[in-house]
Amino acid sequence: MTRTLRAGLVGAALGGLCLLGACGSDPSPRAGGAATGTGAEVAAAETDAGSAGSSEAAPGACGLVSPDALTTILQTAKPDEESITVETTERDLGGGSVCNVTWGGAQSTGREFQIDVFSAGTLPFVVETPQRSAIPGIGDEAYLGQEGNFYAQVGDWAVHVVNVQITDEVSTQILAAAARGLAGS
Numbered sequence: 001m002t003r004t005l006r007a008g009l010v011g012a013a014l015g016g017l018c019l020l021g022a023c024g025s026d027p028s029p030r031a032g033g034a035a036t037g038t039g040a041e042v043a044a045a046e047t048d049a050g051s052a053g054s055s056e057a058a059p060g061a062c063g064l065v066s067p068d069a070l071t072t073i074l075q076t077a078k079p080d081e082e083s084i085t086v087e088t089t090e091r092d093l094g095g096g097s098v099c100n101v102t103w104g105g106a107q108s109t110g111r112e113f114q115i116d117v118f119s120a121g122t123l124p125f126v127v128e129t130p131q132r133s134a135i136p137g138i139g140d141e142a143y144l145g146q147e148g149n150f151y152a153q154v155g156d157w158a159v160h161v162v163n164v165q166i167t168d169e170v171s172t173q174i175l176a177a178a179a180r181g182l183a184g185s
Contacts, residue, residue, distance in 0.1 A: 061099035061117040062090040064181030081105035116160040139179035152179040
C-alpha cells in the first residue's frame, strides 16, 4: 500500500472517530473535555446514529432553567459574590440545542458553562457506561461522567451540564433543575 493511500485511510478513520467524540474537543474553558461530548460532538453523534431518539424537535436548552433560577442556585453557592447576573444564548444544533450561560457578579464577570439538550439515543456515543457514576433522584437516569460532565435522561431526551466549575453539588442542582424543565417540556 502506498504511503499516501495509507495516510489517507488513517486520516479518514481518525475523522470518523472524532465524529463519535473519541478525540479531543474544543479546548476553550467551556468545553467538556476529550471524549465527553460537547454540543457539536453530540450533534455529530446523533447524525451518525440516525433517528436514535424522538422524532419531535428538541426542547430549547435555555428554556429548561430560567435565568432567575440559575441566579438563585449560583448566589446560594457564592454568597460572597454580590449582584450575580445570568445571560443565556441558545444555539440550535438540528437534533438538539446548546445554551451558553454567562454569569458573574460584582467581584468577577465572564464565567461560562453550558446546558445541552440532545436525543437520549445518543448517550452511548457521548459517554461510555464505565465512565459513569450514578446520581439518584434526577430524571429517569442521571450520572456524572468524566471531567465534571453531568448527564440526565428524561424520556427521549437527555440534558448535559458542563463546566460549571464551582462544586459538583452546584452542577447537580443545575442538572436537577434542567431535568425538571425537560420533564415539563
